[in-house]
Amino acid sequence: MTAIGKLESEMKNWKLILSFIIIIWFGLQLWTGFTFRDQTWPFIGFPMYAHKRGVTFDNEVRKIVLRGMTARGEEVQVIPEDFGMYSTPWDNSVMPKLKDRTTNRELAARLVDDYNRRHPQRPPLVGVKLIKIHWQMTETAPMEMPPDTLLYYLKNANPLP
Amino acid sequence: MSNILNRLIQAWDRYWFAPGSLTRLAIYRLWVYSIILLDVLIWTRGHLRYAEVAPEFYQPIYILRLLQIPAPAHPWLDIVYGALAVFVFLALIGYKTNFSAVMASGLYVYWVAQWFSFGWVHHLHPPLVFSMAALALSPSGARLSVDHLLKRLRENHAAQQFISKANANSPYATWPLRFVQTIIILLYFLSGYAKLKISGLEWANGTTLQWYLMNDYLTFQAPAGLWLANHKELCILLSYATLIFEVGFISALFFPRLAPWLLLAGFSFHLGTYITMRTFFEFLWLTYPVFFNFERIGAWIRRHITAPRGVIKFAVLFDGQCPLCIRSVTTVDFFDWRGKFVFREVNDWERISRDYPGLDQQKSLEEMQVMIPGAGRYEALAGFYAFRKIAQHLPLGMVIWPFLFIPGVPFVGTRVYRFIASRRKRIAGAARCSFHTCEIPATSNQ
DSSP states (O other), X not given: OOHHHHHHHHHHHHHHHHHHHHXXXXXXXXXXXXXXXXXXXXXXXXXXXXXXXXXXXXXXXXEEEEEEEETTSOXXXXXXXXXXXXXXXXXXXXXXXXXXXXXXXXXXXXXXHHHHHHOTTSOOEEEEEEEEEEEEEOSSSEEEOOOEEEEEEETTSOOOO | OHHHHHHHHHHHHHHHHSOEEHHHHHHHHHHHHHHHHHIIIIISGGGGGGGGSOGGGOOOOHHHHHTTOOOOOTTHHHHHHHHHHHHHHHHHXXXXXXXXXXXXXXXXXXXXXXXXXXXXXXXXXHHHHHHHHHHHTTXXXXXXXXXXXXXXXXXXXXXXXXXXOOOOEETTSSHHHHHHHHHHHHHHHHHHHHHHHHHGGGGGSSHHHHHHHHHHHHHHOOHHHHHHHTOHHHHHHHHHHHHHHHHHTTHHHHOGGGHHHHHHHHHHHHHHHHHHHSOOOHHHHTTGGGGOOHHHHHHHHIIIIIOTTOOOOEEEEEOTTOHHHHHHHHHHHHHOTTOOEEEEETTOHHHHHHHSTTOOHHHHHHSOXXXXXXXXXXXXXXXXXXXXXXXXXXXXXXXXXGGXXXXXXXXXXXXXXXXXXXXOOBOOTTOOOOTTTOOBOOOSOO
């Protein structure tokens, strides 16, 4: 085989390999895209912002926020970074556990200790509070509702009834 | 049947493997790896702190489960981070480009995947990650790279003469760009598809958009979001516009001429979501340049804005029998991205003396000359001053150019230049020898 012939043959082989890669790549992308998967990242679907909402269904917009409480009775804002976390993973990993009434007091106690250990220069926390801020969708515009307290944890104190 | 198959294969070959410009591909490499370097060094550097998050919150996504990679911890994550930064930088400058890009892609996938393994997966990294992977499998380092400079130096060294650069096409320069373009088009289409599949046209009932605006408002407090959420009719209109835009993006696949308009609409859309929802999707629109032909854009700018009467070219005269000179002009030619210089061997003295009457041959052999054209005349700069003129007109040279005017620098520079020039080796006459074995000292005229 001549040098040019060999080069052409190698080019054909490489084109074939690349073609397979392209087909498999798009196959995976279309499969995950049409089935809305995200755990298969970097091949994923895009169902973000895709779920419909209405005035009579899924009509509550809510945000759960955590507040810290100091010994002097002050309420302080705490953010995920105070615990070495970031907002979205925090919302998806820590918040669901905090909302779970069977486990949240234990986790709240650990968060308080963790905060005090990480921030010795700040006023120490003696408790945390979990508040639900929510708005209701109406026919014309969203309407703000009074906030609900989901968890009230104070060291050595009873939980909310 | 086989005829149809053959035509399909030919169409596939034409679409993905049509010869494309290596320079255009290299420009996209520079763009993508600049973004990744910024991302790693600045935007996501803080993710190193995930090594301190309690492992109980670690919910590895499939790729990390498959590879059985445990929760991030010190110092493993720090080592990965350091290696990632190094390989991204090497891929950016194009040193051992394919290897560096493969390593950078793999490490970046891990870097992002461990971040997504704490309960949340962001949807907009794929175009960037897939760009990195496609560039790793392509000749993206064949131009505008250290690899290319070293290759040219080797080639000119072996040929014992200066051979000017030339842009080249490759059948492998098109597919990475087409591939990323198609990914972006699919991403928009699949977003629109998801809305229609999950919610149907009811997604555009206005309340849905109001709900999402309020949802983001509770986190980011964008006043424009609250304002828009209180205008239901506008929300209905924008919802239909979003559906048409997202699903309609697929048309760019069949009518590429629509792409610039769709990209403009896309950027406006993302700007709108930033103003109202503080969601910018920057990792998506930052990959838009994959649609741009920077070479054509550059030529257009030169033709219409920066050099409407044509580029004024400076001639660099050098000793074509001096290995060091050949190496130097090869390097200058490599960095001459604006095409400001032409390179001529002094050894062709008959033509040189005709073009530049009055020029001293002996001086031209001793020091490199830059000829600056004027109205029917020319001005000659030699040695250090020629070097300074070159620095002024090279995009990267401009960084050092102002320092060459500091008092004392021309005095020292001139002497250093003469010292090096007087000790350089030369190839005698037609002798073919290695640059390192020619021991013939500088002579007078050839």
